[in-house]
Amino acid sequence: MNDDLLGRHRAVLPDWLALYYDRPLEITHGEGRHVWDAQGNRYLDFFGGILTTMTAHALPEVTKAVTEQAGRIIHSSTLYLNRPMVDLAERIAQLSGIPDARVFFTTSGTEANDTALLLATTYRRSNTVLAMRNSYHGRSFSSVGITGNRGWSPTSLSPLQTLYVHGGVRGRGPFAELDDYDYVAACVDDLKDLLGHTRPPAALIAEPIQGVGGFTSPPDGLYAAFREVLHERGVLWISDEVQTGWGRTGEHFWGWQAHARSGPPDMLTFAKGIGNGMSIGGVVARAEIMNCLDANSISTFGGTQITMAAGLANLNYLLEHDLQGNARRVGGLLIERLRAAAAHVPAVREVRGRGLMIGIELTKPGSDEADPAAASAVLEAARAGGLLIGKGGGHDTSALRVAPPLSLNVAEAEEGAAILEDALRSSQ
Missing domain, CATH: 3.40.640.10 (Type I PLP-dependent aspartate aminotransferase-like (Major domain))
Structure with a gap:
């Protein structure tokens, strides 16, 4: 069904309207920090519709x-x-x-x-x-x-x-x-x-x-x-x-x-x-x-x-619910966890950010040359592991963007960090 939707998308929408992933994803519903696709696969959402789903998917108070x-x-x-x-x-x-x-x-x-x-x-x-x-x-x-x-x-x-x-x-x-x-x-x-x-x-x-x-x-x-x-x-x-x-x-x-x-x-x-x-x-x-x-x-x-x-x-x-405080506490744990993981991945030039706004810049190992192919590979591997993240950067889109909903809890932060660590390692 996704192939049919993709064909229809390409037939009526602009060529420059970017889609993530080799096989683009149709998100059908979400709850909390998770979303599901049209095939029923469940993902931990670390991008929130480009930082728009700030608190949680299907937050009862908002709906x-x-x-x-x-x-x-x-x-x-x-x-x-x-x-x-x-x-x-x-x-x-x-x-x-x-x-x-x-x-x-x-x-x-x-x-x-x-x-x-x-x-x-x-x-x-x-x-x-x-x-x-x-x-x-x-x-x-x-x-x-x-x-x-x-x-x-x-x-x-x-x-x-x-x-x-x-x-x-x-x-x-x-x-x-x-x-x-x-x-x-x-x-x-x-x-x-x-x-x-x-x-x-x-x-x-x-x-x-x-x-x-x-x-x-x-x-x-x-x-x-x-x-x-x-x-x-x-x-x-x-x-x-x-x-x-x-x-x-x-x-x-x-x-x-x-x-x-x-x-x-x-x-x-x-x-x-x-x-x-x-x-x-x-x-x-x-x-x-x-x-x-x-x-x-x-x-x-x-x-x-x-x-x-x-x-x-x-x-x-x-x-x-002091989500700013939660972003400080859980975000601090997440960024340190990602820095520890990145220390063993030569392609990671820098892990940076504050709170729940974290960037991971990838370069070709041993150089400062941007590596957009590696960023795309990590994006795909993270999806395969059940995690959605974003991309960005001024150097050929070689940075990964991590920005979960601000209600993220410690267990979800650990889960996402583990998936992302595996994705980084698999891209080497």
Whole structure:
């Protein structure tokens, strides 16, 4: 049956719409941290629909909220008052750390970043944007134009002038051999030099941990140091929290908080996990920035009642069950278990990450040359063992991405680590 579905998929959907695995997988249902395919095979899910199933599959609190809201009204648009949207906006504004915050809901992280760029360029009257090398911010025309990852940037045409800054990838590049203090200093000097050669930009947009880029990150404090330089020039800081938000890193609720010396960003964008699979994205910004548009703007599907009901139920569950703390505890055990396993696999260049956001970079043994074939082989072997993981990286997709639902327990972490260890060993 899968072969028939695959043929139909290829006949009507774009060639560039990527599918994992030599024999693509149809997931039919899930529960907790597990999913099942159309053949009845059960898998431990360590990718959660690209970090969207943040708490658990078929979480009763979320499914109940969605069902009850669907029985009342599903959608009305932003042209009408919407109680669930106001309720969730109030919660997110308070949690964001941004003073006098306003929240605008979208349907995806791409649209959230697109909105943040619209706000920043309008507020600053500049179409120049600073972005990080190896970054990914979405698939719209504007967000592709600021994506610093060649594998996800199909065109160089853009409405924006984008300048790419060093610092998002600690283990590669011209400053990789420096210690953290000197690394930050070198990146700041590079930023200052860049700013000396261009008109004042609108904003810097940066992922605290690069998602599609392979879960790479700079030393703590880099973006705070950048912020001090940018603030002097009036340049805004947009923290792309589409993958790092909601406590996934364990240590912090937002990724920007690892760089908090200079306070919160001017804007943050969010999506993915807050809806636990429902389509929610959004922007949080200071009121003066959010309100800078002088033309009408709405969102037909952003903030619709059914997604807001899901988001509220999911956020309540996340906070009441301290899933951030669970990500810190179980994620810490998982990353140490994976590092111990990787010590015996020459192809593993690095195991990195925080909380339940872990990257495993693969290279050809004895070199720094990326090995995307090995990453694909591990992905296949992990599936055969009953584990679903993801891929990413700025060097030919040679990093494995591990991001389970935040309710993962210790036994499941051990099980997944054992399967992944076998998959890594079998790929040698």
